[in-house]
Amino acid sequence: MTQNIEKGKVVGFAYHLRNNQGETLDESQEPMEYLHGYMNIIPGLEKEMEGLTIGDKKTVVVPPADAYGEYDEKLVYQVPRTNFPPDEDLVPGMQFRAETEDGSVSLFVQEIMGENVVMNGNHPLAGETLNFDVEVHSIREATSEELEHGHAHGPGGHNH
Ligand SMILES: [Zn+2]
Known part of the structure; x- marks a missing residue:
């Protein structure tokens, strides 16, 4: 059965983040898991992850307002x-x-x-447009404990 990203799924994905100058700001060393629909990643990225399936790759451009805010x-x-x-x-x-x-x-x-x-007091990435290259590696149902906590737990369960 094909699974698509929706609220309540735990998604494993890799990402490469660049600013508008093409400089790398961050890059996942290994796929990172998050619980979709619970604001665990920046809203502008989460919105674009919706509906993707395993193996999908996408470039997502997130303006400052949907990322870390405008520079103040x-x-x-x-x-x-x-x-x-x-x-x-x-x-x-x-x-x-x-x-x-x-x-x-x-x-x-x-x-x-x-x-x-x-x-x-600005976030270090305030005012930056974020350019993500993402690739979806895994999608699974969240456990009831994860849903209760509102975040994903790593292998081995609750470790925070
Ligand atoms: Zn927890």
């Missing part, structure tokens, strides 16, 4: 170096979580400028 200059700001523990070795790209009135947000260090640290 307002999320870039400077904080004094003294806000960080003195023994923290700050390097660009380091990620931090900060508690705000809107909840917990992820920030990364963009640059160290003298006594100040430039923090960026």
Whole structure:
């Protein structure tokens, strides 16, 4: 029986991700499994996976709004170096979580400028159009435990 990707299926797929300049941003080393229809992958990609079957290959272009959002200059700001523990070795790209009135947000260090640290609250891939080459390797029914948790479990079951 041919299976097609729909809500509640666990899908194994390989992907190669490039930006609009053709640079590789990410690539799966081995097929990765996710539970379809539960927002476990970016919405713009999940929508295009719908209906595919094993062996299908597809190029999916996801605009920033359906990926990691538009780049927001307002999320870039400077904080004094003294806000960080003195023994923290700050390097660009380091990620931090900060508690705000809107909840917990992820920030990364963009640059160290003298006594100040430039923090960026954009996702590192914000503003990027994502170009995925995907290939579907497997499709199976999710277990009831997976459906309950809303995500796929690897071989050997629940391991998180
Ligand atoms: Zn789980």
